[in-house]
Amino acid sequence: MLAELLPALIAEVELATKLLASAPRVCILTGAGISAESGIPTFRDNQTGLWENYRAEDLATPEAFARDPELVWSWYQWRRQLVADKKPNPAHDALAQWQYHAQSSHQQVTLITQNVDDLHEQAGSDVIHLHGNLWGNRCSQCDTSYQNQSRRTFDSASTLSFDEELINCSRCDGYIRPDIVWFGEALPVQAWQTAEEAAANCDVFISIGTSSLVYPAAELSQLAKQNGAKIIEINPSPTPNTIVDITLAEKAGVIMPLLVEQITKL
Numbered sequence: 645m646l647a648e649l650l651p652a653l654i655a656e657v658e659l660a661t662k663l664l665a666s667a668p669r670v671c672i673l674t675g676a677g678i679s680a681e682s683g684i685p686t687f688r689d690n691q692t693g694l695w696e697n698y699r700a701e702d703l704a705t706p707e708a709f710a711r712d713p714e715l716v717w718s719w720y721q722w723r724r725q726l727v728a729d730k731k732p733n734p735a736h737d738a739l740a741q742w743q744y745h746a747q748s749s750h751q752q753v754t755l756i757t758q759n760v761d762d763l764h765e766q767a768g769s770d771v772i773h774l775h776g777n778l779w780g781n782r783c784s785q786c787d788t789s790y791q792n793q794s795r796r797t798f799d800s801a802s803t804l805s806f807d808e809e810l811i812n813c814s815r816c817d818g819y820i821r822p823d824i825v826w827f828g829e830a831l832p833v834q835a836w837q838t839a840e841e842a843a844a845n846c847d848v849f850i851s852i853g854t855s856s857l858v859y860p861a862a863e864l865s866q867l868a869k870q871n872g873a874k875i876i877e878i879n880p881s882p883t884p885n886t887i888v889d890i891t892l893a894e895k896a897g898v899i900m901p902l903l904v905e906q907i908t909k910l
């Protein structure tokens with residue numbers, strides 16, 4: 645499979661393998677690009693169908709929900725429907741396999757994601773979510789948690805409710821909102837602390853499928869670099885990020901299985 649890649653990319657994969665094989669602590673940050681091959685559009689992709697005239701950045705905000713809760717709620721119900729039947733792709737599977745292997749090789753592989761889908765979990769990974777969970781809800785006023793959209797309690801996506809009608813909190817009557825970190829909102833404290841610690845203490849930081857435009861998640865690679873880590877980026881359209889040491893300009897679903905196959909056989 646390695647032979648199918650361009651020679652320059654093969655050289656970069658080999659360099660990355662060497663670096664990763666001797667790294668005691670690896671920190672990985674994934675973004676929407678890792679789920680693209682599972683059929684979930686990325687954030688910077690244009691939206692389609694009913695939502696083609698809206699930008700994700702204009703809907704995923706507390707201001708948008710305050711202005712038009714029905715609109716934002718129905719957008720999330722639509723996104724839930726879009727994601728409900730999606731399955732992990734070879735990149736998610738390879739990461740889960742690497743984490744499993746790392747338990748016996750005593751390598752520390754911390755996986756952090758900006759994604760709100762649960763494809764890493766479905767693949768079997770242990771993952772820290774920085775931006776929340778598409779299947780969770782909470783009250784927009786009193787914060788009461790409502791996990792009734794959690795698909796892990798259902799056997800099949802067809803039993804989920806994608807009703808677009810707003811739901812009221814049984815405690816305070818406020819509107820229920822998705823349990824997602826919107827633009828301008830703070831990240832969950834514990835998740836961010838763990839992510840910062842893993843980034844600051846890693847030997848290699850890998851950024852997979854993220855445009856690195858959204859802060860504070862984009863700070864993690866900088867933190868790793870400042871503390872002496874090497875930075876690897878996996879993205880078919882590499883970012884102009886100057887701190888990257890190794891660029892693997894290919895789809896995550898192509899690179900990750902190759903990389904993990906090499907690392908786990910060493």
Ligand code: APR
Nearest residue numbers: 675676677680686687688758853854855858879881895896
């Ligand atoms: N493999 C790897 N990378 C890919 C692939 C693929 N198959 N397909 C696309 N990409 C890359 C794109 O080139 C782009 O750089 O994935 C990146 C996706 O970027 P964004 O859509 O900006 O997603 P992300 O970086 O995760 O966005 C961060 O922004 O909207 C908020 O909270 C939301 O978590 C999200 C955050």
